[in-house]
Amino acid sequence: xxxxxxxxxxxxxxxxxxxxxxxxxxxxxxxxxxxxxxxxxxxxxxxxxxxxxxxxxxxxxxxxxxxxxxxxxxxxxxxxxxxxxxxxxxxxxxxxxxxxxxxxxxxxxxxxxxxxxxxxxxxxxxxxxxxxxxxxxxxxxxxxxxxxxxxxxxxxxxxxxxxxxxxxxxxxxxxxxxxxxxxxxxxxxxxxxxxxxxxxxxxxxxxxxxxxxxxxxxxxxxxxxxxxxxxxxxxxxxxxxxxxxxxxxxxxxxxxx
Numbered sequence: 608x609x610x611x612x613x614x615x616x617x618x619x620x621x622x623x624x625x626x627x628x629x630x631x632x633x634x635x636x637x638x639x640x641x642x643x644x645x646x647x648x649x650x651x652x653x654x655x656x657x658x659x660x661x662x663x664x665x666x667x668x669x670x671x672x673x674x675x676x677x678x679x680x681x682x683x684x685x686x687x688x689x690x691x692x693x694x695x696x697x698x699x700x701x702x703x704x705x706x707x708x709x710x711x712x713x714x715x716x717x718x719x720x721x722x723x724x725x726x727x728x729x730x731x732x733x734x735x736x737x738x739x740x741x742x743x744x745x746x747x748x749x750x751x752x753x754x755x756x757x758x759x760x761x762x763x764x765x766x767x768x769x770x771x772x773x774x775x776x777x778x779x780x781x782x783x784x785x786x787x788x789x790x791x792x793x794x795x796x797x798x799x800x801x802x803x804x805x806x807x808x809x810x811x812x813x814x815x816x817x818x819x820x821x822x823x824x825x826x827x828x829x830x831x832x833x834x835x836x837x838x839x840x841x842x843x844x845x846x847x848x849x850x851x852x853x854x855x856x857x858x859x860x861x862x863x864x
Contacts, residue, residue, distance in 0.1 A: 628662035657783040660844035664818035685813045688858040690714040701772040707756035708777030710811045730755045758793030774805035782820035785828040795823040814838035
């Protein structure tokens with residue numbers, strides 16, 4: 608329930624900006640930070656926003672997955688910048704798992720043309736690897752038409768057979784507790800298996816994925832060695848992410864919607 612006009616104004620500001628800090632709201636609305644924190648707490652209780660370390664985000668719940676074409680067009684410049692940062696973690700002779708997704712596809716297009724073994728459940732990434740001299744292992748199973756990926760028990764079982772040097776992972780959403788989420792159980796299970804079988808784990812994600820949620824939890828942001836994103840790390844509780852290396856990208860275009 609919205610208790611006053613100030614809370615309505617907070618929602619209006621968040622609707623336009625997507626996220627804001629307590630300090631900014633206190634200055635804009637000319638009230639104390641304590642008052643703003645109480646307003647944010649009440650709005651979060653009504654499931655109208657999500658509080659973060661030092662601020663708040665408009666509440667977004669991932670109800671349906673975007674089609675692959677929609678995802679490809681969304682924040683394309685940011686995805687290209689993120690993909691470019693991955694290359695410094697890639698070394699010759701590595702076995703690399705590339706998760707299904709449009710940002711990971713951008714990574715695949717930039718990888719060295721030889722001396723890698725690529726494992727993927729994304730049919731478009733596998734097709735891209737066919738154009739190179741790299742060894743490509745496609746995880747078999749039923750290919751989902753919506754995403755072009757295989758996530759059934761055949762793919763999950765096959766993935767369990769490999770020792771992986773580097774996993775390059777994507778996500779549908781990251782909730783307010785910094786858990787990666789997905790709306791489909793098959794994707795949850797194959798992502799979990801990839802994380803378990805990999806020596807090093809990199810997450811590539813643009814800022815639109817933060818502070819939204821879907822049904823199944825995969826892992827926490829703290830489970831990654833590296834996170835490459837345009838999302839500003841100062842908006843996160845970094846004490847919970849002390850072991851994670853953040854690589855920030857700035858492409859002149861914000862990742863927010």
